[in-house]
Amino acid sequence: MEAKRSWKDLPCGAIIEDLKAVLDNKTGAWRAMRxxxxxxxxxxxxxxxxxxxxGAIIVKxxxxxxxxxxxxxxxxxxxxxxxxxxxxxxxxxxxx
Amino acid sequence: xxxxxxxxxxxxxxxxxxxxxxxxxxALAVRQVLLATxxxxxxxIMPTGCLEIFSSIYPHSAWQVPMIHTAFETSASTASGxxxxxxxxxxxxxxxxxxxxxAFGGDGGTYDIGxxxxxxxxxxxxxxxxxxxxxxxxxNTGIQRSxxxxxxxxxxxxxxxxxxxxxRQHRKDIVEIMIAHxxxxxGQTTIALWNDLVTKVQKALAVDGPAFLNVLVPCPLGWGHxxxxxxxxxxxxxxxxxWPVYEFENGRYKVNYEPKEKLPVEEFLKPQGRFRHxxxxxxxxxxxxxxxxxxxxxxxxxxxxxxxxxxx
Amino acid sequence: xxxxxxxxxxxxxxxxxxxxxxxxxxxxxxSTEIVQIFSNYVHDGLVDTEFVAVESEHSAMxxxxxxxxxxxxxxxxxxxxxxxxxxxxxxxAGGLRxxxxxxxxxxxxxSPLNIHADHSDSLASRDSxxxxxxxETVEEGYDTLIQAVKMAERTSLPAIxxxxxxxxxxxxxxxxxxxxxxxxxxxxxxxxxxNLLDLDRPILVGPATLQDYYFEFKRSQIEGMNRAxxxxxEVMKDFREAFGxxxxxxxxxxxxxxxxxxxxMGSACGDVRAAVDALRKQGKKxxxxxxxxxxxxxxxxxxxxxxxxxxxGVMDRADSVNSFVGPLYNEVAASLYDAPRKPTxxxxxxxxxxxxFTPDDAAGILEQVLAGKKDEQVTYVGVR
Numbered sequence: 001m002e003a004k005r006s007w008k009d010l011p012c013g014a015i016i017e018d019l020k021a022v023l024d025n026k027t028g029a030w031r032a033m034r035x036x037x038x039x040x041x042x043x044x045x046x047x048x049x050x051x052x053x054x055g056a057i058i059v060k061x062x063x064x065x066x067x068x069x070x071x072x073x074x075x076x077x078x079x080x081x082x083x084x085x086x087x088x089x090x091x092x093x094x095x096x
Numbered sequence: 097x098x099x100x101x102x103x104x105x106x107x108x109x110x111x112x113x114x115x116x117x118x119x120x121x122x123a124l125a126v127r128q129v130l131l132a133t134x135x136x137x138x139x140x141i142m143p144t145g146c147l148e149i150f151s152s153i154y155p156h157s158a159w160q161v162p163m164i165h166t167a168f169e170t171s172a173s174t175a176s177g178x179x180x181x182x183x184x185x186x187x188x189x190x191x192x193x194x195x196x197x198x199a200f201g202g203d204g205g206t207y208d209i210g211x212x213x214x215x216x217x218x219x220x221x222x223x224x225x226x227x228x229x230x231x232x233x234x235x236n237t238g239i240q241r242s243x244x245x246x247x248x249x250x251x252x253x254x255x256x257x258x259x260x261x262x263x264r265q266h267r268k269d270i271v272e273i274m275i276a277h278x279x280x281x282x283g284q285t286t287i288a289l290w291n292d293l294v295t296k297v298q299k300a301l302a303v304d305g306p307a308f309l310n311v312l313v314p315c316p317l318g319w320g321h322x323x324x325x326x327x328x329x330x331x332x333x334x335x336x337x338x339w340p341v342y343e344f345e346n347g348r349y350k351v352n353y354e355p356k357e358k359l360p361v362e363e364f365l366k367p368q369g370r371f372r373h374x375x376x377x378x379x380x381x382x383x384x385x386x387x388x389x390x391x392x393x394x395x396x397x398x399x400x401x402x403x404x405x406x407x408x
Numbered sequence: 409x410x411x412x413x414x415x416x417x418x419x420x421x422x423x424x425x426x427x428x429x430x431x432x433x434x435x436x437x438x439s440t441e442i443v444q445i446f447s448n449y450v451h452d453g454l455v456d457t458e459f460v461a462v463e464s465e466h467s468a469m470x471x472x473x474x475x476x477x478x479x480x481x482x483x484x485x486x487x488x489x490x491x492x493x494x495x496x497x498x499x500x501a502g503g504l505r506x507x508x509x510x511x512x513x514x515x516x517x518x519s520p521l522n523i524h525a526d527h528s529d530s531l532a533s534r535d536s537x538x539x540x541x542x543x544e545t546v547e548e549g550y551d552t553l554i555q556a557v558k559m560a561e562r563t564s565l566p567a568i569x570x571x572x573x574x575x576x577x578x579x580x581x582x583x584x585x586x587x588x589x590x591x592x593x594x595x596x597x598x599x600x601x602x603n604l605l606d607l608d609r610p611i612l613v614g615p616a617t618l619q620d621y622y623f624e625f626k627r628s629q630i631e632g633m634n635r636a637x638x639x640x641x642e643v644m645k646d647f648r649e650a651f652g653x654x655x656x657x658x659x660x661x662x663x664x665x666x667x668x669x670x671x672x673m674g675s676a677c678g679d680v681r682a683a684v685d686a687l688r689k690q691g692k693k694x695x696x697x698x699x700x701x702x703x704x705x706x707x708x709x710x711x712x713x714x715x716x717x718x719x720x721g722v723m724d725r726a727d728s729v730n731s732f733v734g735p736l737y738n739e740v741a742a743s744l745y746d747a748p749r750k751p752t753x754x755x756x757x758x759x760x761x762x763x764x765f766t767p768d769d770a771a772g773i774l775e776q777v778l779a780g781k782k783d784e785q786v787t788y789v790g791v792r
Contacts, residue, residue: 002155007624012564012601012632013505014154014625016612022113022156030118046100050131050290051327053124054112062101071112075119076324091324137607141474154621157612162604165614166473166500173467177432177474177482180458182605184429184480188456191605213470216463 027054031074031094037066041088048078048089098132098294106134107160114158115150119323121313121330122147122229124287126200129227129311130161132297133196139182140198141175143205144168146236146315147229168205172226173213175199179222196301197224203244204234207270218277218306225300225307228270231315239318243268246338247390248383249370251318256373261383266390274308275344278407283343285352286312288331292341292352299345312339320369329367336364337395338387347407351398358395361388413583415576418550419485419511419569420445421583424455425591426557428509429480429598432460432471434490437523438573439513442485465490469497469508476506477613479603481557483508487573488515491529495536498566502537503629504614505601507560511553512570513577514542514674514725516761524762525572527674527725531702531735537629539567539636540703542673546571546581551653552700554586557595559643563636564601572675574762586651594650636704657706658713659698662688666695668777671714671740672723673699676758676765680723683770687778694774699736707743714740715749721777723756733786752780758789765790 001024011017044064049057056072058065067078079089109130116123126147130138140163142148148165151158166174175197185191199217201210206228214226233251234240241254245263250256254263274282281303283296293311300307314330316323333339334353338361341353362384365371374380413421419442423431431450433443450459458480462468468484476482486494491512501508512530516522530540541556543549549571556567571577604613617625637657644655661677662684663669670680680696687694697713697720699706714720722741724734733741733755744750756773759765769789776782 004620005155005624007627007631010624010628012628014503014614014617015602016152016155016157016615017602017609018155019111019157019160019610019612022111022158025113025115025156027113027115046104049104050100050128051124051287053116053118053120053127053326054114055108055110055127056112059104062104068112073118073323075326076322077119077124077327080324081327139604149616152612152615154615154617157615159612160610162607162610163612164474164477164604165612165616166470166504167496169466170470170497173462173470174474176460176462176467177430177471177476178478178604179474180430180432180460180471181475181478181480181482184456184458185478185605187458193607195605195607212463213467216467219463220460 026070027073028070031072033074033076033091034094035067035072035074035076035078036090036092038088039066041086043086045083045086047081047083051077051081053077098291103131103134103294106131109133109138109160111158111160113156115153116146117317117323119316119326121231121287121315121326122202123150124326125229125311125313128287128290128293129198129297132294133301136301137193137195138198139178139195140200141171141178142200143171143210145202145205147200147202149236169209170213171199171201171205171210172217175224176217176220176222179224199224199226201226201228202235203228203230203232203242207243207268215277218274218279218308221305223305225309228310229313230310231313231318233315233318235315235318244270247387248374250373251370261373261377261379271308271310271344279308280305281307281343281345284310284339285341286330286334286339288327289334289341289353296343318370320372321367325367332359332364332367335359336361337391338364340395340398342398347405348403349398349401349406351402361391410582410584412580413546414578414580415546415549415571416441416513416578417445418546418583419553419571421585422550422553423483424449425588426483426554426595427455427592428457428483430458430460430475430482431484432462432468432475433484434462434465434468434486436465436487436490438515438577439485439487439511442511442513465493466497469494469501472508473497473501473504473506476508477504478605479600481598483510485511487513488517488529491533492517495533498533498536498538500614501566503625505564505629505632506566507564508566509553509556509560510568512568513573514570515573522761523573525575526760526762527570530568530570531726534703534735537565537633538703539563539565541567541569541701542699543569543571543576544675544677544698546576547583549576550583550585551647551655554591555643555647559640561598562639562643563632565632565636575675633704637706640701655700657701658709659700660713661696661698663695663697665693666717667693668719668780669695669697669717670721670723670773670777671697671699672725673702673736674725676723676725679765679767680770682767683774686767687771687774692778694778705739705743710740710743711747714744714751715747717751719752719754719777719780721754721756721773723758723773725759727757727760754782755786756789757786763790
């Protein structure tokens with residue numbers, strides 16, 4: 001994470017040029033509840049993936065890889081939308 | 097028909113690390129809309145509001161596409177300027193690629209303060225997609241009523257008081273207003289119906305002119321439900337026909353989602369704290385009845401208009 | 409080529425020669441004709457401009473910002489209520505450091521409604537981070553608008569170029585125009601600092617900032633305005649070399665041995681010149697200081713120029729209703745505060761709402777200024 005800039009180092013006009021800097025903001029720190037993903041039960045229907053407001057479900061080649069805990073806010077939508085018959089996600093309390 | 101597997105190969109153009117509340121419907125809608133653009137070069141515009149605040153606090157931008165924010169009522173007017181600049185560059189041969197412009201706006205920036213700019217931009221025929229992320233209130237300033245707030249809802253400027261139980265008016269029908277502009281494509285959808293949303297975004301981007309999408313996005317804080325229920329509540333909105341999911345394409349209406357079982361409006365209202373007073377107070381019954389009457393009347397009107405040519 | 413043009417025609421003519429990439433405009437008296445004439449140019453294919461007939465001035469400035477942020481040389485024209493409606497957007501254009509150039513036909517602000525000349529509209533937006541130029545003649549308006557495009561792009565600051573409503577905008581004067589190609593070549597292409605439509609360098613324009621960064625961005629913007637004056641002077645010099653007509657930030661008329669002078673902006677300078685000549689014939693040592701650039705405030709030049717007079721009458725064509733003095737007086741007084749020699753300053757407010765102002769009125773003011781004192785703090789000239 002870069003140190004805060006001096007006014008002399010700012011761009012001319014209020015703009016943001018580094019679109020990756022947002023990744024410094026690890027919103028996983030917000031969690032009160034944590035989703036636990038059961039890989040063995042998951043059928044990679046990707047329902048949780050399309051409904052995660054953070055994009056914190058990791059998918060590679062159409063297969064679910066799990067949860068990016070650096071950014072997951074623990075909202076619980078994934079557990080809610082996972083098909084009832086599959087039940088691959090449980091919400092538990094976040095332990096610090 | 098989109099597939100999640102295919103969609104999952106598209107770039108995530110709205111990055112994690114944004115500051116939306118856990119379970120934010122608006123963040124989800126923006127993520128879904130941008131996923132739907134897959135492969136097309138997009139430039140985005142947004143007004144002041146929740147989205148702007150949670151996606152662009154210096155030095156963090158969640159947007160992985162070019163984005164401009166100017167003021168609150170200016171999403172469509174700023175987009176008009178950007179699109180005109182693009183037309184100029186193309187005319188002069190300085191830009192060869194096809195760019196697509198998506199102007200976002202909440203219900204505040206779309207139905208109310210940004211209404212004039214939206215109407216002007218659509219009337220002038222700029223080629224852009226306007227996506228309204230409608231959470232039925234001015235949420236960023238702490239849940240105030242907008243003209244998109246449903247009748248009976250508690251907001252801080254239409255509180256469930258002892259004399260007046262919540263907002264007194266029905267919601268404004270923004271899609272009808274867009275249709276009255278003879279727009280080539282307008283649609284209403286919600287985040288729970290990702291396939292419908294993605295299809296609509298793709299159709300809208302193909303229009304050579306303005307297109308409008310109204311996306312219902314629950315706000316856990318403003319609506320009074322847990323973040324986990326965001327998608328469920330938006331599905332109930334569609335299943336109760338409180339939120340008709342339909343499109344207007346080349347002059348004709350088409351209902352895109354017919355609930356297997358049309359649920360009574362109570363099913364949509366019950367999970368939300370903003371409607372709780374309608375169930376705990378005797379005067380609430382009349383409001384619920386009026387909401388149901390209104391829903392049924394609009395649902396019926398919509399079906400009557402289907403397939404008829406409704407544009408000059 | 410020598411023509412007879414009204415101020416609006418001259419501004420539109422300059423715009424045609426500038427050939428901006430995008431113009432987003434809305435009509436308002438007395439600037440409407442600038443937009444109308446320009447629309448004719450567009451529809452007759454005489455310019456390459458993308459013209460956006462927006463539905464209000466607020467949208468005009470929003471669209472101008474969108475366009476300028478997207479790598480396009482962008483202009484518009486407005487006045488009075490229109491400029492007032494743009495007010496919040498002006499600050500945004502300033503903060504984004506976009507070189508938008510706006511022609512203004514200076515007009516008073518309601519209420520009551522009045523369509524005639526005064527400087528209230530531009531001065532009401534003096535804190536928005538825009539350069540502001542006030543012109544005495546139609547020809548000066550034409551020249552200044554052309555210069556302003558270069559000044560704006562070199563300083564990355566937006567600019568207003570004001571001609572008095574009706575007095576200049578609708579009155580025909582002699583105008584010697586330059587060759588189209590010469591103007592175009594002198595300006596050259598617009599080279600933006602950044603471009604929203606540069607897909608290779610995607611950016612976010614207009615972020616939110618918290619307490620940790622807002623002030624730093626503002627400090628940077630302030631520095632931009634702090635450095636503008638030498639750039640303005642350089643462009644004026646460049647203009648003189650290219651086109652032969654000479655301009656300065658402050659211009660003095662018969663001040664060499666003047667005891668007392670008036671300081672003002674805009675078309676009334678013409679009336680004051682006539683009065684100065686008449687009084688000089690009587691042997692009275694009076695002169696006029698014409699201020700052409702209000703923003704950036706040339707405080708150093710004002711301090712240097714005004715210190716040597718015994719008395720300066722500051723003539724405001726606006727009032728900021730601060731229960732004290734007019735906006736120009738305020739700025740002049742502040743400029744002089746640290747001067748080793750300070751003239752007596754007298755405050756005049758004149759010409760609001762197009763109130764008739766004649767050389768006789770000017771002579772009256774000059775006499776008073778020569779006397780070096782008056783009874784009331786502020787003289788409201790010509791008010792019944």
